[in-house]
Amino acid sequence: MTSAKLLIFPPANPPNGSSDKGVSSTDHIVQALTKAIIEHRLLPGEKLKEQHIADQFGVSRTLVRQALYQLSQKHLIRIEQARGAFVAAPSIKEAREVFAVRIILESAMLELLIAGITPKKIKALRAHLKLEAAAVKGTDAESRTELLGDFHVLMAELIENEVLAQSLQDLISRCSLITLLYQSDHAAGHSHDEHIDILEAIAGQNINLAKQLMQAHLQSVLAGLALHN
Ligand SMILES: [Zn+2]
Structure with a gap:
């Protein structure tokens, strides 16, 4: 992974100033990814790599998968079978x-x-x-x-x-x-x-x-x- 990619998710504050990686981790990832999409640091059509996101947030892939699922429910990303998750790109x-x-x-x-x-x-x-x-x-x-x-x-x-x-x-x-x-x-x-x-x-x-x-x-x-x- 290139270090430039790290800038996509600048270190964000955990919600409520908590350092606990439990309940709020998924929400935290959802918020950070939503912000990155809105601010075009992640571009429409761009692939989202589970492992890469997990490494950046220091969480498990399970949590990342939950976050990606929530984002797909909001139509912000689309999940394709066997291909992975992509930022949505409405034509x-x-x-x-x-x-x-x-x-x-x-x-x-x-x-x-x-x-x-x-x-x-x-x-x-x-x-x-x-x-x-x-x-x-x-x-x-x-x-x-x-x-x-x-x-x-x-x-x-x-x-x-x-x-x-x-x-x-x-x-x-x-x-x-x-x-x-x-x-x-x-x-x-x-x-x-x-x-x-x-x-x-x-x-x-x-x-x-x-x-x-x-x-x-x-x-x-x-x-x-x-x-x-
Ligand atoms: Zn209107």
Whole structure:
């Protein structure tokens, strides 16, 4: 192994200042690898070697395998039988397809949401945008991406149709990975501003405007991604 590779995982502090390598080791590896992927120290498509990671963290391969499994559940890496683990690399085609389906689904979602809108629901959406505003100003790309996606999931949840909410949740987690890998800080701030406009259209019960804004929003998120095949 080259020593340059060691820089991929800079020595991180164990959670809670504990030096115990027990319960929290898997989480610790998950966090360190997630950070390395988001910060592009590990590149999309790059192979992750179990033994190498185990050596770097000073843990067993079993713990590394658990961490890799958790990361695959979050779609951040993919595990291929007999080939090992790789950083996920969503293609431009996949990104376009996912966003195309979201535009169809979320346009219909807005009609249902506005048809049953109440002051309480508007209040819930406004409260969420406050959290989003704070995250967009911060430096934690992971929680920012999560909150930006959650705005869309929250709209689906407020309609109280679990099938719709679950379908959107799945699509949005695929989008979250794509944006986590390819979205700039600037584009994330832009997304937040567009959410504010969408909420105003919802509060004004303007279905056509809300749908137009949503379509433009999803297209601009897609366009703002640094995707290359
Ligand atoms: Zn959005």
